[in-house]
Amino acid sequence: MTHPLITRLTDEFSWPFLNDKSSLIEFTERAGTHVLFVPGDPKRNLESADVAVILPELKMAFQGKFDCAVVGTDIETDLRQETGVLKTPSLIFYRDGHMIGGIPKVRDWDEYMARITQILAQPVPAE
Template sequence: MTAPFLDALIQRTSLPLVDETNVDAFLAPAAGECPNALLFFSGAAAPRPESSDVAAVLPEILRAFSGRLRGAIVAPEAEAKLKGRFQIFVLPSLCVTRATEPVGVLPKILDWSDYVEKIEAALDPQAPVLSAPAKPKTQFTFSQGA
C-alpha cells in the first residue's frame, strides 16, 4: 500500500522500492557504481504532512549529487523493520549510506543549503558510520544485612 504522492514519485523517477528482503542487494554497489545511496523513509503508512514535500525534493537532490548518490524508496510496509538499522527516528527521513551502513540521516523537510551541507558531510569518506545510541546500563548489587 502506498500513498498517491509515493506512487507519483515512483512513476516519475523509476526509483526502486526496497524492503528488508532486497535492501542489501540495492546497497551493495555494482561494478562502477558509487558506494553511496539515499534511502527515502516516507512515513506513507500514516499521513505525515512533510512526506510529500520530501518526495518533491528527492529527485532534485539525486540530480544535484548525480554520480555520487543512488536513490531508493523504502516500501512503507518495510519501514518499521528497517528504521532501527538505519537510525531513523522521525518520518519522513532521508538516510545517506555508504554501502550498507548509515552515515547520515536528514529528518523532515530541510532548506536546500542544509541538504547540500549535510549530504556533502555524509559523502566524505571519513564520515563516521552512525551507531545506535548506547543503552543505559543498569547494575544491581546485593548486600546482605547483618
C-alpha cells in the same frame, strides 16, 4: 505508498521500491552511495510529499553522486530502529552496505546541501 508524489518516484523515475529485507540489503550493498527515502505515512505527515519532490532535485544537484530508492511500510519500522533515524520522512545514506548518515524530517535547501555534502564526505565505517 498512497501519495501520488511518492508513487511518481518509482513509476516515473524507476527508483526501486524496497519492501523486504533482501531487496534492501541487495540495494544498499551495491557499490556506490545510496539514499533510502523513508516516507512514513503521507496521510498523517504532510512533509512526506515535500521530501518526495525535493529528493529528485537533490539527486540532480549532486550530479549522480548517489542513487535513490523508496522504502515500503513492511520494512520501514525495522530500518528506522536499526539506523536510529526514527522520524519520518527521512533520507538514510548508505555506501557499500554501511549506513553513513541520515536526515530526518523536511529541511530547507541550504541545510540539505550542507548536510548531504558532509555525509558524502564520510568514510565507510571499518568493519
